Amino acid sequence: MKILLIHQNFPGQFKHLAPALAQQGHTVVAMTMQKTEARQWQGVRLVPYAASRGTTPNVHPWVADFETKVIRGEACLRAARQLKAEGFAPDVILAHPGWGESLFLKEVWPQARLGIYCEFFYHAQGADVGFDPEFASPDPVAEAARLRLKNLNNLLHFDVADAGISPTHWQASTFPAPFRDRIAVIHDGIDTEALQPNPAVSLALHTASGQAITLTRADPVITFVNRNLEPYRGFHVFMRALPELLKRCPTARVLIVGGNDVSYGARPDPQRYGGLRSWRDIFTAEVRPQIPDADWARVHFLGNLPYQHFIPLLQLSTVHVYLTYPFVLSWSLLEAMSVGCAIVGSDTAPLHEAIRHGETGRLAPFFDTEALVREVAALLNDPAERARLGANARAFAKAHYDLKTRCLPRQLAWAQALAG
Incomplete structure (x- = not known):
């Protein structure tokens, strides 16, 4: 199986999964925006790429976050097209969508199955925003409007993703139905052998x-x-x-x-x-x-x-x-x-x-x-x-x-x- 991993700071949450997939004999390629001279990591081929531009000066503050995600998504799209031109066609794409890189990958490989890492869905009430009155927004209504636009990246991924994975039940619960039903709750994992008590420390x-x-x-x-x-x-x-x-x-x-x-x-x-x-x-x-x-x-x-x-x-x-x-x-x-x-x-x-x-x-x-x-x-x-x-x-x-x-x-x- 050919597997493509997308993470701005690869390996990130895929640091255990990526090499394990490679060890199983799969062809694993990772695209990352990290600057690196390395082209291999634990059996994973690394494909670094970069954005060609930054956020527009004086852009409306509510859309600045989404613009950065589109810019990164476009950069990832260009790199993906180059990979396709080289003959690479993934069966599965696993992506952390938080920075927008995976927004347009189905345009390149429509038959690939896309699984996304569901870390958090933003809410104007009931989660982090508004929790601490000491740092409350001076305009909660405007803040709610901004958060709706901040979730655009999540919502657009719901249209193209086939499944999601979330580390905790609570984090998965922040995502709206019906996509919530496609999220498997599986934590990234803790190496409890390496992390154990040491009385002599x-x-x-x-x-x-x-x-x-x-x-x-x-x-x-x-x-x-x-x-x-x-x-x-x-x-x-x-x-x-x-x-x-x-x-x-x-x-x-x-x-x-x-x-x-x-x-x-x-x-x-x-x-x-x-x-x-x-x-x-x-x-x-x-x-x-x-x-x-x-x-x-x-x-x-x-x-x-x-x-x-x-x-x-x-x-x-x-x-x-x-x-x-x-x-x-x-x-x-x-x-x-x-x-x-x-x-x-x-x-x-x-x-x-x-x-x-x-x-x-x-x-x-x-x-x-x-x-x-x-x-x-x-x-x-x-x-x-x-x-x-x-x-x-x-x-x-x-x-x-x-x-x-x-x-x-x-x-x-x-x-x-x-x-x-």
């Missing part, structure tokens, strides 16, 4: 004063992980909980992982925040006056960690905190479950599939900093409960999200079924 780091310290499982450590430190993932809530959390947990160190950019939602307006341009700086400036220097010395911002250092961080964690708007569920939560972390999460819909309060972790209302502090402090002082929750979390991750025994076999079966 240690982590060396430097304090703000330059002192070198080594942390082990004997040290009380609170971890908080985002790709970028931002409100969508509850960074502001966590920071506002810090003054009381540090007071109640006088020996705990807090390790915060994440960059200073924005992955989701809006960038901060410097005029609103006294010239500050990152959410980290904004919420640090807000809470720092409430925290004594001795306590602040126990807070460590680690930036973005390489994956080989990220795993020991989770293995070291005494209590791991994960917060999110009603939005896409992070891999990091399931990775933390796989290594047996005792988790305190936000009581928001995406977590309910994985964190069952009192069974696989603890849940606290997203905006309730007192409840968050209470749950974290209670677990820090209860090793038996931490062990129980951590063991349950790992067992749940292995049973529902294990890459090799559950997710990858189901992904391969989905791809085969798509081909008929």
Whole structure:
């Protein structure tokens, strides 16, 4: 079988599926907008391509997002026509449609079966938009209109896609009928063999004063992980909980992982925040006056960690905190479950599939900093409960999200079924 994969940042969500398809003997080609000199990756032929233009200056802001998707879709179309001219005709196309690349591929290969990765469908109410009143749109009606146009890319894909795949039931539920009935819920998969507890783990780091310290499982450590430190993932809530959390947990160190950019939602307006341009700086400036220097010395911002250092961080964690708007569920939560972390999460819909309060972790209302502090402090002082929750979390991750025994076999079966 000939399979074409489309992902702007290949391999992305296909990092396990793509090489597994190649290992089965299929001809696998991946088209990507990443700049790379490589032409092969784990048995997959790479075809990089680029857009020939950017977004039109001063285009209407409601259509700017869709224009970028059309531009990328056109670039992918040109590259696809070149592939066709070389004699390549895929039986199956698997695409992450989020950036628009796969919009026009059925014009090139109308007989190919198209499966799309269904990550999220936008809503003006009931999901991420409007969830946090602190960052509410000044014009909700206009925001609803903008979101309708933002979903154009999704809606146009529904017309040409034969099936979809979504990592969680909640994310699949955001998509409208009737296409929702064509979505299979199969997670990307967590390597629970690589991500397992390690009682002997240690982590060396430097304090703000330059002192070198080594942390082990004997040290009380609170971890908080985002790709970028931002409100969508509850960074502001966590920071506002810090003054009381540090007071109640006088020996705990807090390790915060994440960059200073924005992955989701809006960038901060410097005029609103006294010239500050990152959410980290904004919420640090807000809470720092409430925290004594001795306590602040126990807070460590680690930036973005390489994956080989990220795993020991989770293995070291005494209590791991994960917060999110009603939005896409992070891999990091399931990775933390796989290594047996005792988790305190936000009581928001995406977590309910994985964190069952009192069974696989603890849940606290997203905006309730007192409840968050209470749950974290209670677990820090209860090793038996931490062990129980951590063991349950790992067992749940292995049973529902294990890459090799559950997710990858189901992904391969989905791809085969798509081909008929």
